Amino acid sequence: MNVFVIGSGxxxxxxxxxxxxxxxxxxxxxxxxxxxxxxxxxxxxxDIGNIxxxxxxxxxxxxxxxxxxxxAILMDGIVDAFLEEGLRIFGPTKKAAEIEGSKTFAKNxxxxxxxxxxxxxxxxxxxxxxxxxxxxxxxxxxxxxDGLAAGKGVIVCSxxxxxxxxxxxxxxxxEFGKAGERxxxxxxxxxxxxxxxALTDGKTIAPLSSAQDHKPIFDNDKGPNTGGMGAYxxxxxxxxxxxxxxxxxxxxxxxxxxxREGRRYKGILYAGLMITKAGPKVVEFNCRFGDPExxxxxxxxxxxxxxxxxxxxxxxxxxxxxKWKEEAAVSVVMASKGYPGTYEKGxxxxxxxxxxxxxxxxxxxxxxxxxxxxxxxxxxRVLNVTALGSDIPTAIxxxxxxxxxxxxxxxxFRKDIGQKALTRLS
Numbered sequence: 001m002n003v004f005v006i007g008s009g010x011x012x013x014x015x016x017x018x019x020x021x022x023x024x025x026x027x028x029x030x031x032x033x034x035x036x037x038x039x040x041x042x043x044x045x046x047d048i049g050n051i052x053x054x055x056x057x058x059x060x061x062x063x064x065x066x067x068x069x070x071x072a073i074l075m076d077g078i079v080d081a082f083l084e085e086g087l088r089i090f091g092p093t094k095k096a097a098e099i100e101g102s103k104t105f106a107k108n109x110x111x112x113x114x115x116x117x118x119x120x121x122x123x124x125x126x127x128x129x130x131x132x133x134x135x136x137x138x139x140x141x142x143x144x145x146d147g148l149a150a151g152k153g154v155i156v157c158s159x160x161x162x163x164x165x166x167x168x169x170x171x172x173x174x175e176f177g178k179a180g181e182r183x184x185x186x187x188x189x190x191x192x193x194x195x196x197x198a199l200t201d202g203k204t205i206a207p208l209s210s211a212q213d214h215k216p217i218f219d220n221d222k223g224p225n226t227g228g229m230g231a232y233x234x235x236x237x238x239x240x241x242x243x244x245x246x247x248x249x250x251x252x253x254x255x256x257x258x259x260r261e262g263r264r265y266k267g268i269l270y271a272g273l274m275i276t277k278a279g280p281k282v283v284e285f286n287c288r289f290g291d292p293e294x295x296x297x298x299x300x301x302x303x304x305x306x307x308x309x310x311x312x313x314x315x316x317x318x319x320x321x322x323k324w325k326e327e328a329a330v331s332v333v334m335a336s337k338g339y340p341g342t343y344e345k346g347x348x349x350x351x352x353x354x355x356x357x358x359x360x361x362x363x364x365x366x367x368x369x370x371x372x373x374x375x376x377x378x379x380x381r382v383l384n385v386t387a388l389g390s391d392i393p394t395a396i397x398x399x400x401x402x403x404x405x406x407x408x409x410x411x412x413f414r415k416d417i418g419q420k421a422l423t424r425l426s
Contacts, residue, residue, distance in 0.1 A: 002062050003306070005030040005041070006048050006078075007069025010333075010366035010384040011291035015067055015305070016041045017362060018298040022306040029061060035375045036365025048073060051081045058087055065090065065309060071148055071288050075101040090309040091267040092287050096258060099265075100287040103146050103184050110282060113257040115250055117282040118142070118186040129167045129183055133160060140188040144284075145170050147179030152340055154215075154225050154284075156188065191276040192237045192420060193283065195293045198251055198271070199308060202264045204317040205251050209300055209324055210238040211293035212420065213272075217340060219416045226340040227381060230417035232330040232392060233296040236424045237275055246273065246280045254285070266312055295364050295384045296329035330395040331386040332403050332417050333366070337410025339380035345369075347377040347408040355405035360388035360398055363406075377408055392421045 003025050005012050013036045019025050020040045031054070033043030046053050058066055066089040068078050077094040091097075098105050110117045123129035133141065143166035145153030153176040155166035163185070170180030193215075198207040212235040217223040238246070250271055258265040270286035270293075298305070302323040311317045336343035349368065352375060356363050364386055367379015385402045389395030396418040403413060 001025060001064045002027045002029065004058055004061070004063040004066040005069065006054065006066065006073055008032050008034050009069065009291060009379075010364040010381065011289050011294050012069040013037050013364040013366070014295045014298045014384070015069065015289065017364065018301065018305040022304045024304070024306050029057070029063065031057070034365045034378070035368040035370045036363065038370070049076065051076065051078050054078065055081060055085050055087065058082070059085075064088060065306065067091070067309065069288065071097065071100045071286065074287055075148065088310075088313055090313060092265055093263070096263040096265045096267075097287040098263070099254075099258065099269075099285045101148060103144050103284065104182065106285050107184060109254070109257055109261070113253050115253050115257070115282060116279065118189050120184050120186040122146070122182065122184055124182050126167060126171045129171070129185060130164055132185055133163045133167070142186045142188050143167055143170060144184040144186065145176040145180035146182035146184060149176040149179040150227055152176065152225055152227065153179050156225075189274040189276055189281055189283070191274045194235045194238045194273050194275060195231070195290050196238070196243075196246055196251070196271045196273060197290055197293060197297065198269050199312055199317060200251075200255050200265055200267070200269050201312045201315045201317040202255065202259060202266050203315060205247065205255055205269075206317055206320065206322055207243065207247065207251065208297055208322065209233050210235040210243070211290065211297055212237065213290065213293055214414055214417055217335075217412075217414075219414050224340055226335070228290075228292045229333045229335065229414045230331055231290070231292045231296055232328065232395065232418045232421060233293070233300055234328065236392075236421050242275060242280055246271070250280060250282060266315075292331050292333055292384050295331040295386045299329040299362060299386055299388055300325045300327065325388070327360075327388045327390055328392040328395040329386060329388050330392070330399040330418050331364070331384045332399050332413055333381050334383040334385060334403065334406060334408075334411050334413045335381050336367070336377055336379070337412055339412070343380055344410070345376070345378050346371070347410060348374045349377060349382070349406065349408040351406040355385065355402040358387070358398065358402050358405070361402045362386050363402070382408070382411070392418055392425065396422075
């Protein structure tokens with residue numbers, strides 16, 4: 001059977017890799033793909049914003065399943081368009097994807113249904129936002145662009161002055177484009193973050209193994225937020241007790257709330273959590289697989305991902321049992337110099353073959369291309385160097401061993417991916 005993946009990043013490469021392990025999948029197409037996906041799938045040159053062209057391609061190539069990678073495509077209504085044509089596609093409809101597409105919608109949903117999250121205010125005018133900040137006095141805040149900003153529309157502030165400047169960056173300087181025309185101002189939560197990606201068909205909820213992302217660009221969580229500089233799975237911060245609490249107080253109420261809103265949720269519901277002294281609270285919801293969380297999660301998944309996705313589409317998730325490798329997995333992002341700001345492309349990457357030959361290592365390409373026989377950089381996040389290990393310390397060692405094999409001009413990466421797990425385990 002033929003499968004179609006839409007996207008060009010590390011998430012989509014990891015999904016192609018996982019699908020390639022299924023004995024039921026004959027051929028994988030991906031649009032547009034990257035230099036890495038070309039080794040396991042057929043890269044297709046289609047404008048992913050052209051939904052009619054994507055529909056035609058699926059029909060012409062007998063694809064039995066389509067997987068959109070990004071939140072932007074889901075918010076464009078690709079699932080609705082495919083369903084209207086009777087095509088099988090994994091992911092939420094446009095109305096359901098709004099749980100990520102509008103932070104205001106998500107926060108209001110949580111407030112209405114008693115789902116734990118930070119206190120907040122929503123503002124469309126700079127002066128109103130500034131007054132709210134100054135009235136709060138000593139409370140530390142987080143400023144969020146309301147719309148989609150590729151994981152970068154969040155500014156964590158330590159002082160009132162930083163919060164006021166963050167509002168200007170969003171609403172006056174247009175740093176995040178239209179996404180920042182409206183802002184959410186939240187009270188800053190303290191604790192340790194963790195990601196829970198759960199499959200749901202609107203009736204059954206099946207959490208995948210936990211993972212922990214590393215958003216800031218530099219070690220020790222310094223510097224501006226990025227799309228994610230690395231992740232590992234499982235995350236020891238999420239104990240069985242906390243997982244059960246998350247399911248009971250967050251995942252189940254959210255799915256029920258979406259159903260009651262007429263936004264039946266089918267696909268991946270990704271809850272970014274802060275484990276506070278008062279328990280798990282929602283930082284944000286996402287409507288797609290996490291990137292870079294799916295990379296280590298995919299490495300550990302034993303159950304056929306093709307079967308899992310189809311069970312969601314057919315509302316038969318209750319019939320599935322999800323099995324995991326006992327090993328841990330760690331993924332380190334190698335990024336271009338200057339990311340998450342401006343960066344150059346076209347740098348030749350060396351050492352990929354050597355790294356790929358290491359046992360338990362997979363190199364998921366995030367921003368790469370081919371030129372004159374070379375693989376070159378073509379994005380901010382370039383590679384997800386991912387490794388299995390008998391435990392987290394071993395997986396960390398294996399991942400960084402592979403990173404040491406790879407080089408390109410200006411390469412930057414965090415050297416502390418997984419260290420929070422080691423601290424907790426010790």
